[in-house]
Amino acid sequence: MVLVFAPVASQIKGNGGKARDCRYTHPMSNVTNLNQFRKAKSRRDQKARADENTVKFGRTKAQKSLEDARTDKARRDLDGKERE
Template sequence: MTVVNLNKFRKAKGRADKRVEADNNAVKFGRTKAQKKLEAAQADKARQELDGKERE
């Protein structure tokens, strides 16, 4: 029989739970670098088109 420090056990379980939640959020909300770059390019193009229409 081994003696377990309950405080360390509780903290380790809390860290593991947070890691699982973080991994789930990364899958749910995360975007790749390529996706971020594409969205930035699309936003820039839309902004340029809008600026061009304002001047007309």
């Protein structure tokens, strides 16, 4: 965190050395780390891309287990009809 201090009354030009409230009339903005925004944007883009790929190529767990069960059954049926 970077601290920024307001100038003292004697440092303000045109003040004539008189003491006055030298706080800024508007709040100072915080220093922002642009890497945080860049990384957050990258994460959002990757998440969006992953969601698109899930819709295109993804299968549910039930679909995968059903396909595995059908493959195993087909293999068992073929092995049962094998000639010796």
